[in-house]
Amino acid sequence: MLYTIIGAGIGGLTTAIAFEKYGIEYQLFEKAPALNEVGAGIWLAPNALQVLEHLDILEEIKTKGNSIDRITIGKPDLSSLSDTLQNEVKDTFGYSTIAIHRATLQQLLIEKLPQEKIHLGKAFKESKELNSGRIEITFDDNSTFETDFVIGADGIHSKVRNQIFPESKTRYSGQTCWRGISDYKIPPDFEHRGIELWGNQIRFGISKVAKDKTYWFAVVLSNVNKKDKKELTKDTLLRKFSDFDPLIERLISGTPHERIVKNDIIDLAPLDNWYKNSICLIGDAGHATTPNMGQGGAQAIEDAYYLSNLINDKAGENTFRLFQQKRKTKVNQIVKKSWSMGKIAHWKYGKGLRNFVLKNAPQSIMKKQMMKMYHIEKIG
Ligand SMILES: Cc1cc2nc3c(=O)[nH]c(=O)nc-3n(C[C@H](O)[C@H](O)[C@H](O)COP(=O)(O)OP(=O)(O)OC[C@H]3O[C@@H](n4cnc5c(N)ncnc54)[C@H](O)[C@@H]3O)c2cc1C
DSSP states (O other): OOEEEEOOSHHHHHHHHHHHHHTOOEEEEOSSSSOOOOSOEEEEOHHHHHHHHHTTOHHHHHHHSEEOOEEEEEOTTSOEEEEEEOHHHHHHHSOOOEEEEHHHHHHHHHHTSOGGGEEOSOOEEEEEEOTTSOEEEEETTSOEEEESEEEEOOOTTOHHHHHHOTTOOEEEEEEEEEEEEEOOOOOGGGTTEEEEEEOSSEEEEEEEEETTEEEEEEEEEHHHHGGGTTSOHHHHHHHHTTTSOHHHHHHHHTSOGGGEEEEEEEEEOOOSOSEETTEEEOTHHHHOOOGGGSOHHHHHHHHHHHHHHHHHHSTTSOHHHHHHHHHHHHHHHHHHHHHHHHHHHTOSSOHHHHHHHHHHSOHHHHHHHHHHHHOOOOOO
8 A cells, every 4th residue: 555645844754754664655745846944943842752762763863952951931031930840751751852953853854764755846736536546646747646545744734635624724823933043152051941931922932952053933923013024034023022131132143144934823723634535634734733832843743653553553444533533632632722822921911920820830730731741652
């Protein structure tokens, strides 16, 4: 049986690596003519790392990325509202979250795959079921390809999804995010920390991703930003975060303009189903979440793990249905919680109460929730 993966993002590439491990026959098609990830960092939480360990990529990720030993939500002056040490996570899994440059992660994933199975410059246009029961995919260049199954891993604006579930809808959070990789070297005290500072309806995140490279992100309400649309990104940001600790100014100033990317923050309204007949969605194509919990990529990676294991173990059964059953509850909870967290972080009123709750929330409850999210079932 041949599986055709559409999209060489985190989800598609990890699925291909898992298919390689189990000897599942596949081909991967990507619309971009070359694989060049955006200039930003990504946090890989321990649930993602367990899968990458299972796929024998963890050691390279550890070497090229940076371990986060403490996660802080703080005020603009860098004082902390909530601090979660990652000792228990490390004791349980052997590692905590790793922050890494996206391009480095992409490179590590691609290197694990036979290049002849990756077809670049091939944008999925549509597919149809043939009388034989197989599927014929047509690409934008009008070339076609026949397969038994399609895995739609083509991201939040998925064409595969739009074909099988045209009623699906993305939701706009009202927030915009800038991300960059700065050459400014953060002080040693901050090197192994993931920090998010909550100000007056704006927030700023920081973590080291490699030697002398610091990833940052800045989130603002989009309506606040509308009038600034034509201005230089860096000037706009510097002005908005001028009452934050001077470290923020140094990080933004130390980032070349071309290393700053801007995205509106959107997610996907939960779908009733992630599959239809022989086509299944994974990652952002099926369940994109807002980035507030740093879990979108991790969930795509978890999808790769469970789907490949089910295909390997349950050949002959409806593996797409089993996959959806296994994954949907957890994913939907993350999508919902992440959406609320984004709203709380930007509250206009009741900031005092929000900060009080954050400062006094029992660590034990927060840790319990975190450990539950990081859990994945051991298979094999
Ligand atoms: C600001 C921000 C910060 C984030 N931070 C984190 C974080 O710290 N940790 C985390 O785990 N997640 C994070 N995420 C989420 C994470 O980036 C996504 O969840 C993840 O990239 C989803 O992977 P994917 O493979 O499903 O989709 P994508 O990474 O979007 O990949 C989709 C691929 O499909 C290709 N494609 C699209 N259309 C077609 C087509 N028609 N034919 C063929 N190919 C096509 C695209 O070119 C792309 O290569 C963040 C997201 C944002 C926006």
